[in-house]
Amino acid sequence: xxxxxxxxxxxxxxxxxxxxxxxxxxxxxxxxxxxxxxxxxxxxxxxxxxxxxxxxxxxxxxxxxxxxxxxxxxxxxxxxxxxxxxxxxxxxxxxxxxxxxxxxxxxxxxxxxxxxxxxxxxxxxxxxxxxxxxxxxxxxxxxxxxxxxxxxxxxxxxxxxxxxxxxxxxxxxxxxxxxxxxxxxxxxxxxxxxxxxxxxxxxxxxxxxxxxxxxxxxxxxxxxxxxxxxxxxxxxxxxxxxxxxxxxxxxxxxxxxxxxxxxxxxxxxxxxxxxxxxxxxxxxxxxxxxxxxxxxxxxxxxxxxxxxxxxxxxxxxxxxxxxxxxxx
Amino acid sequence: xxxxxxxxxxxxxxxxxxxxxxxxxxxxxxxxxxxxxxxxxxxxxxxxxxxxxxxxxxxxxxxxxxxxxxxxxxxxxxxxxxxxxxxxxxxxxxxxxxxxxxxxxxxxxxxxxxxxxxxxxxxxxxxxxxxxxxxxxxxxxxxxxxxxxxxxxxxxxxxxxxxxxxxxxxxxxxxxxxxxxxxxxxxxxxxxxx
Numbered sequence: 001x002x003x004x005x006x007x008x009x010x011x012x013x014x015x016x017x018x019x020x021x022x023x024x025x026x027x028x029x030x031x032x033x034x035x036x037x038x039x040x041x042x043x044x045x046x047x048x049x050x051x052x053x054x055x056x057x058x059x060x061x062x063x064x065x066x067x068x069x070x071x072x073x074x075x076x077x078x079x080x081x082x083x084x085x086x087x088x089x090x091x092x093x094x095x096x097x098x099x100x101x102x103x104x105x106x107x108x109x110x111x112x113x114x115x116x117x118x119x120x121x122x123x124x125x126x127x128x129x130x131x132x133x134x135x136x137x138x139x140x141x142x143x144x145x146x147x148x149x150x151x152x153x154x155x156x157x158x159x160x161x162x163x164x165x166x167x168x169x170x171x172x173x174x175x176x177x178x179x180x181x182x183x184x185x186x187x188x189x190x191x192x193x194x195x196x197x198x199x200x201x202x203x204x205x206x207x208x209x210x211x212x213x214x215x216x217x218x219x220x221x222x223x224x225x226x227x228x229x230x231x232x233x234x235x236x237x238x239x240x241x242x243x244x245x246x247x248x249x250x251x252x253x254x255x256x257x258x259x260x261x262x263x264x265x266x267x268x269x270x271x272x273x274x275x276x277x278x279x280x281x282x283x284x285x286x287x288x289x290x291x292x293x294x295x296x297x298x299x300x301x302x303x304x305x306x307x308x309x310x311x312x313x314x315x316x317x318x319x320x321x322x323x324x325x326x327x328x
Numbered sequence: 329x330x331x332x333x334x335x336x337x338x339x340x341x342x343x344x345x346x347x348x349x350x351x352x353x354x355x356x357x358x359x360x361x362x363x364x365x366x367x368x369x370x371x372x373x374x375x376x377x378x379x380x381x382x383x384x385x386x387x388x389x390x391x392x393x394x395x396x397x398x399x400x401x402x403x404x405x406x407x408x409x410x411x412x413x414x415x416x417x418x419x420x421x422x423x424x425x426x427x428x429x430x431x432x433x434x435x436x437x438x439x440x441x442x443x444x445x446x447x448x449x450x451x452x453x454x455x456x457x458x459x460x461x462x463x464x465x466x467x468x469x470x471x472x473x474x475x476x477x478x479x480x481x482x483x484x485x486x487x488x489x490x491x492x493x494x495x496x497x498x499x500x501x502x503x504x505x506x507x508x509x510x511x512x513x514x515x516x517x518x519x520x521x522x
């Protein structure tokens with residue numbers, strides 16, 4: 001009887017702990033459940049006619065959207081990839097709705113691989129593995145804290161120190177392969193496996209400013225909206241092109257998302273930056289709390305309103321696998 | 329007592345929230361405390377219980393403690409050895425580790441004439457299979473289980489262990505072949521969160 005009573009208590013504690021784990025990972029769990037059937041029974045939509053010459057000669061600036069947050073950027077003779085993610089499954093269970101629009105076989109040059117943070121939809125081991133095998137002279141750049149989530153790759157790994165960055169302070173610029181790399185503030189979390197993100201709140205997320213010759217590029221990675229931080233970035237840099245996330249969001253025309261920008265917050269962020277052009281990202285690949293393309297639908301609606309109409313010609317919406325060239 | 333423990337755990341975990349990366353303040357006490365709670369989650373295990381003529385399986389629980397992990401794939405910013413609180417990435421990408429597994433069966437063995445409580449210790453090699461091991465990894469190891477028989481003739485037995493893991497090496501299936509005719513094998517649903 002005494003043994004049974006103790007066993008019951010032990011089982012009660014075990015059940016409670018499992019409940020706690022579910023709560024701490026509820027965001028991932030809810031998405032996993034929603035995506036699980038697709039992951040088993042469906043497949044990612046194919047991207048037809050992938051660009052066969054993503055790296056071009058005599059280009060001033062170009063950007064190819066690989067889907068989600070994967071951006072292939074060319075600044076004159078330098079080629080940079082942000083958050084490469086080529087797998088059709090995320091974490092083994094989340095199905096990508098559309099496959100990546102970038103075929104690595106067609107890529108013939110790569111100088112920098114920039115990782116914004118270690119979450120599963122931004123840091124993909126096999127994608128970095130493929131790139132590091134093909135381009136052993138490329139540099140893998142990541143913020144402080146991400147090193148814990150990275151195995152050794154056969155490329156030079158460069159950790160940038162973003163620990164002193166805050167909404168009022170820009171990070172220290174370092175020169176990597178003739179490109180000036182500056183970490184900037186993001187309202188976002190580090191970690192990868194739920195408890196490290198939400199309970200330990202570990203470090204490891206950054207935005208990037210890249211400067212090369214006369215060009216200045218901003219890549220936000222994942223971030224919530226912080227007007228102070230983005231106005232500060234806009235005041236410090238004359239940004240030519242900004243890659244800004246517009247999801248995930250449920251009510252994408254509203255404000256107040258803590259660690260992601262909604263469609264409307266993405267436009268506010270762009271306005272704070274005072275950049276020349278914006279390319280929206282972080283939608284279309286994975287179904288989070290709404291349809292994967294809902295952030296884009298809302299963005300297009302907002303651009304047709306008087307409140308945001310002035311931004312319409314500056315926001316360049318790309319299809320997965322589409323490349324845009326800026327020669328002015 | 330149990331309710332006090334639950335309330336304490338609840339208070340600790342009420343701190344689940346979004347903390348922005350650049351606001352990080354190291355709090356090792358909290359990290360180790362919550363990590364320690366996670367280690368209380370056992371791996372359900374089935375043990376063979378036989379005397380040669382009769383055979384059945386006995387349900388039990390096993391806890392996973394890893395005192396030392398030496399990784400083969402760490403980058404230049406991270407030490408190749410880590411103690412107790414092991415980042416899953418270093419485990420599933422390829423590593424060797426020692427482990428201690430306290431284990432207990434819910435009821436006494438019926439035929440095996442061995443005690444319900446035991447402690448296994450040994451070492452295992454973990455290797456990646458799919459997506460650098462994050463989606464699928466495997467392990468091979470050997471161990472010795474200290475589990476006395478009621479007649480005190482036997483103090484324990486050796487065994488070979490093989491495992492396969494998903495979800496960053498946190499959930500898996502482990503099979504152990506023991507060199508003991510009274511409990512030839514056991515099969516565990518492996519659970520270890522960090």
